[in-house]
Amino acid sequence: MPGAVVSTLGPPMGSQTVCASSRLGARIDEIQIDLGEGPSWEALRTRRPFAAADLRVEGGARWPGAWAALRELEVGSFYAFPLFVGSVSIGSIAVYSAGARDLSDSELAGMSGLAEIVSVALLRRALDRLEGVGDEGPGEPYSRREVHQATGMIAARNGIDVDRALILLRGHAYATGRPVRDVAADVIARILDLVL
Numbered sequence: 001m002p003g004a005v006v007s008t009l010g011p012p013m014g015s016q017t018v019c020a021s022s023r024l025g026a027r028i029d030e031i032q033i034d035l036g037e038g039p040s041w042e043a044l045r046t047r048r049p050f051a052a053a054d055l056r057v058e059g060g061a062r063w064p065g066a067w068a069a070l071r072e073l074e075v076g077s078f079y080a081f082p083l084f085v086g087s088v089s090i091g092s093i094a095v096y097s098a099g100a101r102d103l104s105d106s107e108l109a110g111m112s113g114l115a116e117i118v119s120v121a122l123l124r125r126a127l128d129r130l131e132g133v134g135d136e137g138p139g140e141p142y143s144r145r146e147v148h149q150a151t152g153m154i155a156a157r158n159g160i161d162v163d164r165a166l167i168l169l170r171g172h173a174y175a176t177g178r179p180v181r182d183v184a185a186d187v188i189a190r191i192l193d194l195v196l
Helices: 023-035 039-046 064-072 105-130 145-158 162-176 180-188
Strands: 003-008 016-020 050-052 077-085 088-097
Touching: 003 023, 003 105, 016 023, 023 039, 023 064, 023 088, 023 162, 023 180, 039 050, 039 077, 039 088, 077 105, 088 105, 145 162, 145 180, 162 180
Parallel strands: none
Antiparallel strands: 003 016, 003 088, 050 077, 077 088
């Protein structure tokens, strides 16, 4: 497969791209994180791999927003594998290509095995950070620190909880066709004031 992306999704680790093989992979992940839906979320929710050999015909009913955005990026096939350790949900590892493509049984088994290894590595990384070993540096390219900071600012400004503040931030990003990270940067710079 031409591209891959690894991300943490939802609690307890938050939603963030851990690594991506290309800018396209990072954008694919950003879309899913911004919308809170898509094949990676589905794989994690069901704890089963999600396979779309031809994304042009699969996925529209389950996650219409992400499906439309992925089609605009001309993603042809998409496979997402859940990352979890025991009862701890972590995220997903996804592979994609521009054209329709089937993965063989051995490729699917290999990706599932890789997902187990990545799950343990990400959990270990998160536990190390809790203990102060290897804190996130300012140069991490996919950090969503700005999104969290902007969400807190919106919550304080409007007297609402952070879940509602994040919805307000995401809604504005969706309505304006911009990535949530870009809108968050405007909120932090006080260029944009999101008020209910």
